[in-house]
Amino acid sequence: MPFEMSPFCCWGLPMALLALIVCPGSGEEAFQVYMWPEQQVVKLGGSWEVNCSTSCLQPEIGGVETTLSKTLLDEQPQWKLYRLSNISEDTVMYCYFTCSGKQVSANASISVYHPPEQVLLKLQPTWVTVGKSFTIECRVQAVAPLENLTLTLLRGKEPLHMQTFGRSTAAPQEAVITHNSTAHKDDGRHNFSCQAELDLRSRGGGIIRRTSEPQVLEIHEPGQDNQMVIIITVVSVLLLLFVSSVLLCFIFGQQWHQRRIGSYGVQAAWSRLRQAYQA
Numbered sequence: 001m002p003f004e005m006s007p008f009c010c011w012g013l014p015m016a017l018l019a020l021i022v023c024p025g026s027g028e029e030a031f032q033v034y035m036w037p038e039q040q041v042v043k044l045g046g047s048w049e050v051n052c053s054t055s056c057l058q059p060e061i062g063g064v065e066t067t068l069s070k071t072l073l074d075e076q077p078q079w080k081l082y083r084l085s086n087i088s089e090d091t092v093m094y095c096y097f098t099c100s101g102k103q104v105s106a107n108a109s110i111s112v113y114h115p116p117e118q119v120l121l122k123l124q125p126t127w128v129t130v131g132k133s134f135t136i137e138c139r140v141q142a143v144a145p146l147e148n149l150t151l152t153l154l155r156g157k158e159p160l161h162m163q164t165f166g167r168s169t170a171a172p173q174e175a176v177i178t179h180n181s182t183a184h185k186d187d188g189r190h191n192f193s194c195q196a197e198l199d200l201r202s203r204g205g206g207i208i209r210r211t212s213e214p215q216v217l218e219i220h221e222p223g224q225d226n227q228m229v230i231i232i233t234v235v236s237v238l239l240l241l242f243v244s245s246v247l248l249c250f251i252f253g254q255q256w257h258q259r260r261i262g263s264y265g266v267q268a269a270w271s272r273l274r275q276a277y278q279a
């Protein structure tokens, strides 16, 4: 941008009087240039209007310099209103005016964001015994800027785990957090949820919050478990004892019977053998 120093701030009597009011000291800027708004957050792909203005009563030239596509919507000698469209990345733009051959510029910044549209919460497993661990996973699709996102896992209203994300590209990205927790007795009485919060205040925006659908955890108490296990064990052992005693009785009975038949058999064979020998 050309930058020329003019020896005189203004010309003409009214101008000179104005210069005395506007310029507090000699050699200082005789006029101001403003860009409004100075800072703005715009949804990815969206458009925005900026007003580039000056205090110079009769500026020679002026306008906005930007890499974004711009349309002049309206103008007056002291201001120009533009629409910037298809805003796809963070950008700084300049507003300039030339007054009496001297150029002054101002800048404004635009940050793009993509709101958390869908927050998905998953409990794994959904059926847990008290004292056993389970995993909570929260997933947010396409969100930007990631460094201004905070994900909070909640049990009822109580935050269990909170996570922020580091710097990343301006393009929307998926954010995922997993947290391992131990099942408590009263976990089944609360809804689990995940809250995504995009804090754009430092960029001239607001706070966008989105919460997942609530999820419930089915809690199983080991007390009931133990009683059931004991009953089943006792019943099984008794049944086993009964069955094995019946079986043993049967086997021993058979063997005793066979031994008796067996010994008679041997005696008979022996006497047959003796008779044969004697014959």
Ligand SMILES: *[C@@H]1O[C@H](CO)[C@@H](O)[C@H](O)[C@H]1NC(C)=O
Pocket (backbone or CB within 6 Å): 051, 052, 053, 074, 079, 080, 081
């Ligand atoms: C642009 O800004 C100037 C100076 O603040 C103001 O006078 C003018 O009305 C604004 N134009 C629009 C369209 O808002």
Ligand SMILES: *[C@@H]1O[C@H](CO)[C@@H](O)[C@H](O)[C@H]1NC(C)=O
Pocket (backbone or CB within 6 Å): 086, 088
């Ligand atoms: C919008 O910007 C993107 C990337 O800068 C470009 O690919 C696309 O063609 C633009 N769309 C329009 C309608 O200008």
Ligand SMILES: *[C@@H]1O[C@H](CO)[C@@H](O)[C@H](O)[C@H]1NC(C)=O
Pocket (backbone or CB within 6 Å): 092, 106, 107, 108
């Ligand atoms: C924008 O203007 C401010 C002062 O108004 C200045 O501090 C800053 O460096 C400028 N930023 C850019 C990128 O020119």
Ligand SMILES: *[C@@H]1O[C@H](CO)[C@@H](O)[C@H](O)[C@H]1NC(C)=O
Pocket (backbone or CB within 6 Å): 145, 147, 148, 149, 199, 200, 201, 202
């Ligand atoms: C948002 O991100 C900007 C740029 O990284 C950072 O300066 C600012 O502190 C962040 N604000 C919050 C509230 O996270």
Ligand SMILES: *[C@@H]1O[C@H](CO)[C@@H](O)[C@H](O)[C@H]1NC(C)=O
Pocket (backbone or CB within 6 Å): 135, 178, 179, 180
């Ligand atoms: C959670 O537990 C699983 C296995 O139980 C393990 O693979 C995973 O790394 C743990 N995650 C965290 C964040 O501690």
Ligand SMILES: *[C@@H]1O[C@H](CO)[C@@H](O)[C@H](O)[C@H]1NC(C)=O
Pocket (backbone or CB within 6 Å): 189, 190, 191, 214
């Ligand atoms: C859990 O969420 C469901 C569905 O939103 C709701 O009907 C129920 O009252 C909630 N329970 C508690 C304990 O907050």
